[in-house]
Amino acid sequence: MESGYVTTPFGRRPMSLGMLASQQLAETIEPGMKRSKWKLFRAICEARPALGVTDRALTVLDALLTFYPDDEISEEKGLIVFPSNAQLSLRARGMTPATLRRHLAVLVEAGLILRKDSPNGKRYARRDRAGAVGEAFGFSVAPLLARAAEIESLAAQTVTDRELLRVTRERLTLCRRDISKLIMTALEEEISGDWEGISAMFRTLLARIPRVATAEDLAPLLDEMGLLRAEIVNMLERRIKTQKIDANESQIEHHKQNS
DNA sequence: AATCAGTGTGCATACAACCC
DNA sequence: GGGTTGTATGCACACTGATT
Numbered sequence: 001m002e003s004g005y006v007t008t009p010f011g012r013r014p015m016s017l018g019m020l021a022s023q024q025l026a027e028t029i030e031p032g033m034k035r036s037k038w039k040l041f042r043a044i045c046e047a048r049p050a051l052g053v054t055d056r057a058l059t060v061l062d063a064l065l066t067f068y069p070d071d072e073i074s075e076e077k078g079l080i081v082f083p084s085n086a087q088l089s090l091r092a093r094g095m096t097p098a099t100l101r102r103h104l105a106v107l108v109e110a111g112l113i114l115r116k117d118s119p120n121g122k123r124y125a126r127r128d129r130a131g132a133v134g135e136a137f138g139f140s141v142a143p144l145l146a147r148a149a150e151i152e153s154l155a156a157q158t159v160t161d162r163e164l165l166r167v168t169r170e171r172l173t174l175c176r177r178d179i180s181k182l183i184m185t186a187l188e189e190e191i192s193g194d195w196e197g198i199s200a201m202f203r204t205l206l207a208r209i210p211r212v213a214t215a216e217d218l219a220p221l222l223d224e225m226g227l228l229r230a231e232i233v234n235m236l237e238r239r240i241k242t243q244k245i246d247a248n249e250s251q252i253e254h255h256k257q258n259s
Numbered sequence: 260a261a262t263c264a265g266t267g268t269g270c271a272t273a274c275a276a277c278c279c
Numbered sequence: 280g281g282g283t284t285g286t287a288t289g290c291a292c293a294c295t296g297a298t299t
Contacts, residue, residue: 056287084264096289101266120297121265266295277284 022111034074047154082138
């Protein structure tokens with residue numbers, strides 16, 4: 001077989017490097033490895049952006065996992081699920097077959113599941129006389145087990161990233177609120193200074209805040225915003241000081257006149 | 260030969276994001 | 280505000296090997 005393609009009963013289906021990699025990875029499951037499928041699924045949901053799949057694809061993965069007989073995924077219990085498209089569609093909230101296939105392909109491409117095709121391409125399991133599942137054909141969840149640690153660490157990273165973003169947003173909001181209050185005060189108190197210019201700078205800074213942003217996007221903006229605030233505070237303090245001095249001087253004058 | 264359970268893909272549509 | 284573009288979806292279709 002030439003590389004790059006996998007021969008199926010239905011002709012040649014392109015095989016990506018990622019698929020090859022996840023196939024190899026799936027061979028390397030540590031003995032005794034097991035995971036609660038729903039805990040792992042939640043980690044996958046957290047790590048979703050990093051894994052490069054959509055929420056709809058996860059709906060399909062969710063449906064797929066419902067066909068795994070046990071809560072604990074482990075090699076001993078078998079790693080192949082073999083639902084028909086009809087059953088899968090049913091448990092994927094009635095997802096249309098074509099869409100189902102596309103998302104299955106996405107999951108394979110993302111290295112979360114593997115196809116294990118039967119000779120005729122249908123999904124089924126051979127059972128022995130005792131009724132136990134022998135060889136099964138369908139989708140293998142082996143990559144999930146092989147990548148469990150990686151997935152969990154991606155999920156943890158996502159959580160910390162999100163927290164950092166939240167904190168950064170919070171600081172940014174506080175800072176911009178400070179600035180607009182300070183500017184308002186300056187204008188109301190008619191403190192001298194180029195407040196129009198400051199306002200304009202503030203507005204352009206605000207306009208640079210992306211609607212959707214990462215913490216990395218926001219950090220430099222927060223820095224600039226902080227500098228602007230410091231500058232404004234500085235200006236105000238200087239004016240207030242000189243005004244106080246003026247006031248004192250006029251008081252002294254007043255004093256002199258009175259005395 | 261018809262049917263079944265799979266596979267993929269082209270086309271139309273809907274909707275969101277982006278740009279001017 | 281309106282046009283463009285990209286993505287997801289659903290439908291229809293073509294194809295396959297096994298089975299009846």
